[in-house]
Amino acid sequence: xxxxxxAQTEISVVEKEDVTLDCVYETRDTTYYLFWYKQPxxxxxxxxxxxxxxxxxxxxxxxxxxxxxxxxxxFNFTITASQVVDSAVYFCALSEAxxxxxxxLVFGTGTRLLVSP
Amino acid sequence: xxxxxxxxxxxxxxxxxxxxxxxxxxSGHNSLFWYRQTMMRGLExxxxxxxxxxxxxxxxxxxxxxxxxxxASFSTLKIQPSEPRDSAVYFCASSLExxGYEQxxxxxxxxTVL
Numbered sequence: 001x002x003x004x005x006x007a008q009t010e011i012s013v014v015e016k017e018d019v020t021l022d023c024v025y026e027t028r029d030t031t032y033y034l035f036w037y038k039q040p041x042x043x044x045x046x047x048x049x050x051x052x053x054x055x056x057x058x059x060x061x062x063x064x065x066x067x068x069x070x071x072x073x074x075f076n077f078t079i080t081a082s083q084v085v086d087s088a089v090y091f092c093a094l095s096e097a098x099x100x101x102x103x104x105l106v107f108g109t110g111t112r113l114l115v116s117p
Numbered sequence: 118x119x120x121x122x123x124x125x126x127x128x129x130x131x132x133x134x135x136x137x138x139x140x141x142x143x144s145g146h147n148s149l150f151w152y153r154q155t156m157m158r159g160l161e162x163x164x165x166x167x168x169x170x171x172x173x174x175x176x177x178x179x180x181x182x183x184x185x186x187x188x189a190s191f192s193t194l195k196i197q198p199s200e201p202r203d204s205a206v207y208f209c210a211s212s213l214e215x216x217g218y219e220q221x222x223x224x225x226x227x228x229t230v231l
Binding site for chain 2: 043044045046047091095103104106107
């Protein structure tokens with residue numbers, strides 16, 4: 001069965017600090033996708049990144065970076081030099097090829113990030 | 118391009134009333150998803166459609182919930198009769214297989230059942 005664990009319920013940092021949000025997943029499938037979504041206080045869910053199981057290259061997009069390690073089943077998200085606007089709940093999600101053809105997203109419980117000035 | 122559109126954005130109703138939530142997916146997307154978000158249970162997938170056909174409704178809580186997708190540009194989620202425990206934010210999302218399966222979410226409908 002697929003499962004996504006975000007052990008950090010809430011993280012508080014001061015602006016300009018770096019912060020890493022952890023995501024650990026479980027799947028028996030060899031082909032899957034991993035995602036990160038951001039939910040700001042306004043409530044909408046914003047897609048950030050997708051990674052397939054065959055691509056373990058780390059990715060950097062501005063202040064955001066993602067570290068995918070199949071050996072530890074982790075897909076961690078780092079924000080460098082955090083800003084107040086980064087305050088949001090961040091969700092990690094998994095979709096598998098088997099049974100659902102990548103259609104079903106299983107979400108973690110989310111990590112609430114609070115960046116104070 | 119317009120994103121996923123949901124209406125209403127807020128709905129307050131009394132227990133026992135029928136509630137209908139509406140969703141217009143992104144044009145050209147062939148999969149549509151209904152989610153519910155609560156503090157207790159987080160984000161739960163209720164049902165999803167592929168090419169207007171319901172594929173998996175195992176997340177629908179009970180018979181009071183029903184969903185339809187009469188065409189590629191419109192879907193409804195109906196609760197009849199509504200109960201206070203149905204209070205939640207309901208999200209609709211759409212995706213296109215050929216574009217990597219990422220789901221794009223609507224702004225959500227905040228439902229309060231008194």
